[in-house]
Structures are given as structure tokens and as C-alpha cells.
Amino acid sequence: MVKRIVTGAHYGSRDWLAQRVTGALMAVYIVILLVVFMTGSPVSYAVWKDIFAQGWLRVATLMFAASLAWHAWVGMRDVVMDYVKPDGLRLALQVGIVLLLAGYLAWAVQILWR
Amino acid sequence: MAQAQPAAGKPRPKFLDLSQIRLPLPAKVSILHRASGILMFLAMVWVLYLLDRSLSSAEGFAAIQAYFSWRIVKLALIVLIWALCHHFCAGIRYLFLDLHKGLDLKTARATSVAVFVVSIALTIFFGARIW
Numbered sequence: 001m002v003k004r005i006v007t008g009a010h011y012g013s014r015d016w017l018a019q020r021v022t023g024a025l026m027a028v029y030i031v032i033l034l035v036v037f038m039t040g041s042p043v044s045y046a047v048w049k050d051i052f053a054q055g056w057l058r059v060a061t062l063m064f065a066a067s068l069a070w071h072a073w074v075g076m077r078d079v080v081m082d083y084v085k086p087d088g089l090r091l092a093l094q095v096g097i098v099l100l101l102a103g104y105l106a107w108a109v110q111i112l113w114r
Numbered sequence: 115m116a117q118a119q120p121a122a123g124k125p126r127p128k129f130l131d132l133s134q135i136r137l138p139l140p141a142k143v144s145i146l147h148r149a150s151g152i153l154m155f156l157a158m159v160w161v162l163y164l165l166d167r168s169l170s171s172a173e174g175f176a177a178i179q180a181y182f183s184w185r186i187v188k189l190a191l192i193v194l195i196w197a198l199c200h201h202f203c204a205g206i207r208y209l210f211l212d213l214h215k216g217l218d219l220k221t222a223r224a225t226s227v228a229v230f231v232v233s234i235a236l237t238i239f240f241g242a243r244i245w
Contacts, residue, residue: 019143022214023205029203045168045175052169072158104158111166 029064040078046053058112064110068102138225147204148176150197157194182244192241199240 036057040047051057076097084090129135137145168178181187207225210216216225 008169020209024209025200027206029199045172048175049169072151072155075148076155079148079152104162107162107166109168111162114170 015074015077022071025067026064029060029067032060036048049056052112062109065105073080073098073101103104117199134211138223139230140222143204144224147208148175151181153197153199154194156241157197160190161194171172182192188244191244192237195240195244196233196237199236203229203233 036051040051052061077094080090080097082095084093136224164178167174169175182191207216207229210225211222
């Protein structure tokens, strides 16, 4: 048993939990979206647009996008930590991933509320 | 940096011949969970583009529809559908493992088989729908 002195640092348990909570949220959203698609098959622009014009679905989709960004950050950070050993390159990749995901999230907002 | 020597003295044995390593089924689920996650991360820009264009206007929607008449584009989407299905099924399995459900070898193997069967079946189902 390792005794740790807690100084305000966290040891990855928050990221671990966040990845699981966001994963579960996204799973629920995907099932809901499938039901929405099944009930109104989006084969025309009008139907497709109306689906994403619903306020609740926009909010749910935004929550999905935010969950995805957080989930993907933890996952890609793990991948980078496992395979990229040089510190400089690792940091650069991690910063790049954060910026990319933040940009994607902003893009998603733009798509949903144009 | 020089090869780090572990504190215990003798270097750890290393065997990384990927053509010789026989991964057990749960390990295959695991590495494909990672691979599918990376694939979906890389494909995010494409999915956002498709969503953006298809929701932008009737012309944009028609352009995306025409784009998906290409077999190669459909094939790419099916690969992505597989990645999502595998990641989804394996992810649910991991949530149960985290709750200490299904940890014994027999159950762990059975749920690994289930992940492959369900995710491939779902891929075929959705793939057939978009083809």
C-alpha cells in the first residue's frame, strides 16, 4: 500500500472517471439519435434540417460534442503517453490535440446554431 | 537516453515480434478499442464537415448526397461505423469490468466474443442500410 500525501495534485482518477461518465452519456445520446433517425428517416433536406432544429436535440448534441471532446482528450492523451517518449514532441502533440478538440467543439456550436 | 536498467538488476525480457505474438481474445478487443478510438479521432474533421455541409443549405445537402453515391465514400463510412460499433460495445464491456462485473476468465472471454459478434452484426446491419 502506497501512502500518498495529498497536496492538491490528482493522480488521474478524475480523468479516469470523466472518461467513463462521458462515455456513458455519449452511449445514451447515440441510442436516442438512432431512435430519432428511425422514426423520421432523413432522406430530404427539410427532414434533416428539422431534426437538428429541435431545441432539445441541439442541446443534447452540444452535450454530446462536449463529452466527446473531453473523452477523446483523455483517450488521445493516454495514447500519446504510451507511444511518444520525447518530452518536447509529447507536449507538442498534446497541445495540438487540445487545440484541435477545442476548435472542433466551437465548430460544432457553429453548425448547431447557425 | 541509454537503456534504463530496472532497479531489480536484470533487464526485463522483451519480445515484440508482432507476427509471433498470439493475443488472447480480450486483448484483441482492447487493442481494437484503442485503434477504433484513434480512427474516430482522426475522422472527426470529416464527420464535422459532412454535418456542416449537409445542414448548411439544400444545395449542400444535395452535394453530400451525391458525394455518398461514390462506393469508396460509403466504404469509408462503413469502416467508421464499425469503429463506432466496436468502441461502443467494448466500452460498455469496460464499464461493467470497472464495476467488477464479469472479471472471471470464462465470462471475460464470453463477453469478448459478444463484443465482436454484436459490433460486426451492427456494422453489417447499418452498412446494408447505407449501401
